[in-house]
Amino acid sequence: MSSSFKSLDLFGSGPHRFYQGRQGQLLMLDVALGGFTPMSFALGLVELEVFVRGRLIALTESGLWSQRDAITAQLLHPPTPGTLIDLHGRQWTDMSFVRFEELDRTDRNHRRTLGYIATFRRMIAPEAAPEG
Amino acid sequence: MLILNPDRVRFGDIAWHDVLSIAAEAAPERAVVEWSDLGPHAAFADVPEVRTTLKVSRSPQADDLASVKPGQRGVLEFFTSPGADARRVRIEADCIIERTSCQFITGKGAVQTITLIALSPDGAADPLTIEPV
Numbered sequence: 017m018s019s020s021f022k023s024l025d026l027f028g029s030g031p032h033r034f035y036q037g038r039q040g041q042l043l044m045l046d047v048a049l050g051g052f053t054p055m056s057f058a059l060g061l062v063e064l065e066v067f068v069r070g071r072l073i074a075l076t077e078s079g080l081w082s083q084r085d086a087i088t089a090q091l092l093h094p095p096t097p098g099t100l101i102d103l104h105g106r107q108w109t110d111m112s113f114v115r116f117e118e119l120d121r122t123d124r125n126h127r128r129t130l131g132y133i134a135t136f137r138r139m140i141a142p143e144a145a146p147e148g
Numbered sequence: 149m150l151i152l153n154p155d156r157v158r159f160g161d162i163a164w165h166d167v168l169s170i171a172a173e174a175a176p177e178r179a180v181v182e183w184s185d186l187g188p189h190a191a192f193a194d195v196p197e198v199r200t201t202l203k204v205s206r207s208p209q210a211d212d213l214a215s216v217k218p219g220q221r222g223v224l225e226f227f228t229s230p231g232a233d234a235r236r237v238r239i240e241a242d243c244i245i246e247r248t249s250c251q252f253i254t255g256k257g258a259v260q261t262i263t264l265i266a267l268s269p270d271g272a273a274d275p276l277t278i279e280p281v
Contacts, residue, residue: 129196
């Protein structure tokens with residue numbers, strides 16, 4: 017089956033892989049707060065991150081740009097959460113698409129290809145934005 | 149591609165005599181291989197960066213003191229030796245000298261090896277031009 021984000025097949029032109037980021041507590045050391053003890057404070061569970069690492073593949077330059085533009089068009093402010101689904105049907109709900117990083121340069125031989133890492137995060141308050 | 153005893157070998161304005169062989173090699177400078185989450189086998193591969201190298205082996209003359217140096221650029225041109233039925237072929241490439249070396253081989257004498265990097269005019273065309281004569 018195809019992977020998708022908000023029902024869009026953004027990454028299907030080439031092979032891609034999913035993996036989750038570090039999970040658990042956000043810990044703050046007492047010394048970082050001006051204290052003098054080895055204590056740490058648990059501030060809550062960090063927001064879940066899911067990474068998609070893969071390669072976009074196209075026959076032409078314009079075809080590759082179309083794919084990149086379709087992906088970056090999903091980078092919104094403020095982020096609007098959606099469902100991310102991997103190649104095996106595993107679903108992550110309420111995920112915000114927060115980063116798209118192109119790896120190295122466009123490669124050109126029998127195909128036009130580009131490596132990338134896309135980052136999704138389950139934000140506690142995606143609609144929140146700082147004033148000013 | 150291996151050409152034995154090529155005829156009329158020139159590098160720019162320099163004529164190279166007693167050329168024993170010219171070997172053309174294409175090697176991946178960088179290959180891309182990708183896997184998906186669906187299984188253990190590679191799902192995509194390509195070679196976006198290719199290095200085409202020409203190795204010229206020749207018997208240097210005793211008075212052959214003026215030698216080419218790394219970084220020198222010129223057009224390498226040579227012809228395949230005419231065979232009874234095979235057509236002669238002219239091969240040409242815009243090249244940069246990468247390295248030169250000499251060694252003495254018992255039974256063969258001195259052998260000079262000149263390694264050249266062949267350049268494409270635009271990055272897309274094959275660096276070697278091959279045409280029948």
